[in-house]
Amino acid sequence: MSLLVTLAASTEELAPLLMPPLAFAGIAAAIFIALGFVVFSFRDVANRQGQGAGKSSDTHGSGH
Known part of the structure; x- marks a missing residue:
């Protein structure tokens, strides 16, 4: 019990x-x-990149 009282009584500056x-x-x-x-x-940005990629793949004659 004395340890608890000692810890409670000691005040440290934060x-x-x-x-x-x-x-x-x-x-x-x-x-x-x-x-x-x-x-x-x-x-x-994703919408603009998707539209640009679709146009370029159509002009290259890809069959996919």
């Missing part, structure tokens, strides 16, 4: 953070939104 916790959350949200814009900007 390491200080570089900035408030909400600032870390804000930075994470900003990065998430920026990456969302990157993904959103490439939303139609």
Whole structure:
């Protein structure tokens, strides 16, 4: 029991953070939104590549 009382009574100073916790959350949200814009900007690339590949394979006389 004395070990538990000793651990509870000892107060260690925690390491200080570089900035408030909400600032870390804000930075994470900003990065998430920026990456969302990157993904959103490439939303139609597969459709454009599929149309281009279909036209080029038709002109080469492939039988597939």
